[in-house]
Amino acid sequence: MRYLRGVAFVIIVLSVACTSAWASPLVSGEGIVQGTAYATGSYSEYIPLWWVTITASNEKYNFTTSTDGNGFYVLFLPPGSYKLAAQASFRIRSKNVTVTSGSVNFVDFDFTWNTHYSITP
Numbered sequence: 001m002r003y004l005r006g007v008a009f010v011i012i013v014l015s016v017a018c019t020s021a022w023a024s025p026l027v028s029g030e031g032i033v034q035g036t037a038y039a040t041g042s043y044s045e046y047i048p049l050w051w052v053t054i055t056a057s058n059e060k061y062n063f064t065t066s067t068d069g070n071g072f073y074v075l076f077l078p079p080g081s082y083k084l085a086a087q088a089s090f091r092i093r094s095k096n097v098t099v100t101s102g103s104v105n106f107v108d109f110d111f112t113w114n115t116h117y118s119i120t121p
Helices: 002-023
Strands: 031-040 046-048 053-057 062-066 072-077 080-088 091-099 104-106 109-113
Touching (some): 031 080, 053 072, 062 072, 080 109, 091 109
Parallel strands (some): 031 109
Antiparallel strands (some): 031 072, 053 062
């Protein structure tokens, strides 16, 4: 019985540690850039793009992530000015963003869906 209480204590301590780490993912001084990549269908419907690669780069850093099944992405970046590029298939959209310590920046990428069901500029 004493062994089971010790195991339960370890599980509780680990779950609290993991929860607190999940609640504050920022390293001191970082900022967040997040948003969605989506297309507009032929009937003006919103279509999240889950295969898009997002890159944030400047003269010092280069970070890459991908969108999830809802077209959402998030990057945790050191302060600085970045060029964000979203690549869906062979189409690229780019925007500039400035990240400061603790900032949260929302940057969406809009792709248009044509009648041939391919992404166009």
